[in-house]
Amino acid sequence: MTSSPALNSEPPRLEIRNIRRFFDGRAVVDDVSLQIRAGQVTCLLGPSGCGKSTTLRMIAGVEMQDEGEIYVDGKLICDTVYRVPPERREIGLMFQDFALFPHLSVADNVAFGLKGPREEKRARVEELLRKVSLDRYIDEYPHQLSGGEQQRVALARALAPRPRIMLMDEPFSGLDNRLRDGIRDETLSLLKEEDTAVLLVTHEPEEAMRMADEVALMRGGKIVQQGAPYNVYTRPVDKAAVAFFSDVNVIQARVDGALVQTPFGEFLAPGHADGTDVEIVFRPQHVRIDFDRNGSGPLPTATDGVPARATVVRARFLGNESLVEFRMDFDGAVLKATVPNVFLPEAGRVMWLTVPRNRCFVFPV
Known part of the structure; x- marks a missing residue:
């Protein structure tokens, strides 16, 4: 019987190597490296101002790193000379402000980034809205939805083009506590189902522990500890790492x-x-x-x-x-x-x- 090759023999879906970003001579992202595989959720966890969002912007291509390289499925998409444009990186983005187009219906918002025949786009929109339990709102407009519903529309829109990678910057911070846990769980389930590699930025330890397969604890522009949530929590590298969680x-x-x-x-x-x-x-x-x-x-x-x-x-x-x-x-x-x-x-x-x-x-x- 021939054994199947190990999953980790494939290149990571996303890999960043030794990236740095300087503002006014100060390193706001300092020698950061990460690997994320398909279907894996990694949380970049740390206090405000530690470089998390800047790291996300460099991966998305809206900001250029000063040093280092970024790879998708083993292929270089960006170094300090070569750069694949953001729209060709097959990377989805979700932010804390849902950024829905108010003049477009729910269906048109979800379909915004899709290409191809109208029937195929409509089928993909209907499929995703069913998955986030919003198919009955397909012809409504964002102002007619609650904050939690708008967040799910934003998720469907980000997933519609089938991105290989999803970048999420504090996507649940605008929701009240009663909604947050349920929507986080729904989002995680859908991302896993789509086999998307996810990099989630948050400053909330509970959110990282709840969602992540791996946590990268960031401080002062550096990743100071990385591993499974249990290991980061029970084997902290210093007092500040202990205190960040409790x-x-x-x-x-x-x-x-x-x-x-x-x-x-x-x-x-x-x-x-x-x-x-x-x-x-x-x-x-x-x-x-x-x-x-x-x-x-x-x-x-x-x-x-x-x-x-x-x-x-x-x-x-x-x-x-x-x-x-x-x-x-x-x-x-x-x-x-x-x-x-x-x-x-x-x-x-x-x-x-x-x-x-x-x-x-x-x-x-």
Whole structure:
């Protein structure tokens, strides 16, 4: 029996190699490289101003890179000399403003980028509008649709010419929270069905985790970490990477004999020289809370370390979890803990906290 060739033997649908873009002598995109395969969704995630949208514009061809190369299916479409025009790149674009033509019907908006006989274009329009559940609005106009419906029309229009690549720049930010999750899921399903390679720009970690097969975390014009969402979340490269996805607690310490002393006992700090100042970083949801038993807490364990005594400062219910702030006896620092559902201990109550060792990250200051 002959085995089929591995999927990854084919060139990536989209590949960018070492692209740079300078404004006023400053690199706003600095040596960025990415590979995205057909049917794959990659999220370019980072704060505003880190170079995400500039990267998208260079791929789309509306802006020229100063260094680097861009390939589609292994073929060069742009370097610093050669440039395929944007309209010939077979790349679809979706932005947060849906940019529908107000004077055109839904059908004419979706058909705008299509070529060929009128009957074929109409069939493609009807097919896509059925897929986004808008076929009954085919003869309506954009102003007659809700924001979510307009977004789905914009998606259908972008997919109509069967682009090999879809670039999406904060496409869901204009939608209210009630609509956003459902429309994101519908969009993702349709893009997968069309086998489109997708590069989605967002500053929302939840959106990246929900939609992406791969996350590229961007900061200061560079990709600082890249991988599956689970790996980026659980194996962050630095404190800023941890903090981008959630609130954090930070304990300052100094290495002595490959160990650091904390309110929660000793932590291993391999690879850090003695005298190095480090930060032990952990998320509020990983703090474990136990009750005081006549001045004592739970026994120390190898996995959770030494319990630390703390006093409740305040507790708030946030809808699907409770946030409790504690003041540590050890040094007066305030630590946060989140607990599923309702947990609202009164201020001034003494409790004991532990943090699993495998949920903590040690970074040099």
